[in-house]
Amino acid sequence: MSIVHKATLTPSKKEIFGAWLATQTWSPGELVDTIGSYRFDDPAGKVGIECVLLEVGESVVHLPVSYREAxxxxxxxxxxxxxxHSxxxxxxxxDACADAVAVRALLAAALTGATQEPMDVYDQGRLVDRRETVVTATGTGSWSGNAVPHFDGxxxxxxxxxxxxxxxxxVVVVKRVVDDSDADGAESIQVTWPGGAGSLVGVRHR
Structure with a gap:
């Protein structure tokens, strides 16, 4: 279960993502809308991990993000x-590609065949809603959780x-601009969203 707080963010996620994408040479255009997202949890409960799908120009962008208190x-x-955050x-x-906690969560999901966490909404410590699943994500592997190694960076x-x-x-491969090709890897995270599907995270030994 991934806990989502009923709160306001200043600036908002859409404002943050739009401003950041405008600085990226690979971005296919301006942010139009948010399609949805999927989450995998940090076992320690310290880092928020969210992979957001965005409509950018005429393309779909896959943006893994981590949220930290420090x-x-x-x-x-x-x-x-x-x-x-209120x-x-x-x-x-x-950008979660630089966050070892987030990368390990994606690696573990791909290797163990995990599915994305349901998003439970809390308001002042009380469960008030469970968000509808718009984006689904499932790993293809069959490893046990104990077999996934720990790493520092x-x-x-x-x-x-x-x-x-x-x-x-x-090696963890993250596709950011979605096209007709799959992320390279023996195992992967398969993602579906309204109107599309693909392998957006790939994992292989190096």
Missing amino acids: PLAGAEDFLMATTE ALGTRYVY VTIRSHGAESRIETGSF
Whole structure:
């Protein structure tokens, strides 16, 4: 279960994503609308992990994001923005490809065949709603959770419309601009959304 707080963010997610995409040379245009998102949880409960699908120009963009309560050391170049969350206070919003906690969550999901977490909405500590699933995400692997290794950091080898991240003995490939090709990997995260489907995260040994 992924906990979503009923709250306001200033600036909003759409404002953050739109401003950040405008600085990316690979972005296919201006942000038009948000399609939906899927989440996998940080087992420690510290980092929010959300992969957002956006309508950008005439394309679909897949944007993994992490939300932290404090700055992430060594990831200054990957900070999208800070935002004031009415329930949680200041939140630091990162491109999740540079966040080892988020990358491990995607790696684990691909290897173990996990499905995205349901999004339960809480207001002042009380469950008030469960968000409708618009985007679904499922890993293809069959590993046990205990077999997925831990690691301390990530190294980004390419960063753009498709990002390649090295971590431990694995390469994690994240497709950002959705096209007719699948993310490279022996295992993957298969994502569906209204009007589309594809392998947007791939995992392979290096």
